[in-house]
Amino acid sequence: MWLIAAAVLAVAEVFTLTAALGLLAAAASVTAASAALGLPVPGQFLVFAGVATLSVLFVRPLALRRLVPRQEARFGVEALVGKPAYVVSEVTAHGGRVRIGGEEWTARAYDETSVIPPGATADVVEISGSTAFVYPRE
Numbered sequence: 001m002w003l004i005a006a007a008v009l010a011v012a013e014v015f016t017l018t019a020a021l022g023l024l025a026a027a028a029s030v031t032a033a034s035a036a037l038g039l040p041v042p043g044q045f046l047v048f049a050g051v052a053t054l055s056v057l058f059v060r061p062l063a064l065r066r067l068v069p070r071q072e073a074r075f076g077v078e079a080l081v082g083k084p085a086y087v088v089s090e091v092t093a094h095g096g097r098v099r100i101g102g103e104e105w106t107a108r109a110y111d112e113t114s115v116i117p118p119g120a121t122a123d124v125v126e127i128s129g130s131t132a133f134v135y136p137r138e
Helices: 002-016 020-036 041-067 076-080
Strands: 084-089 097-100 103-109 121-128 131-136
Touching: 002 020, 020 041, 076 121, 084 103, 084 131, 097 131
Parallel strands: 103 131
Antiparallel strands: 084 097, 084 121, 097 103, 121 131
16 A cells, blocks of 8 residues: 555656655655554554655755755846836937936947837846946836
């Protein structure tokens, strides 16, 4: 019974990729080993509950930290990419001024055909030197 449960949980883990069902499959496998040693059914359920609880509470967070890559913090001008920019003077492909996070920057339109009027909001697409390339928000 426990081996069948372990197999079903392992197959379900393949489809969900949650890391929880795989740990429950491992707990069912450990319980199958305890059943093979002659542990009575109430003891088997205690083994399953204990192993499952410990693995989900302690092993799963460690596994997820290893599997899910952390996003690195962006600093300096890289942190400005994606931020909103308030247009101070008209922005074209040749120039303009925007305010990003309280600082005024020289700006150019990322799309060379765009003209962004003063007072509009744009998104910072790229920073090159001291020039912000912006794209108008819809």
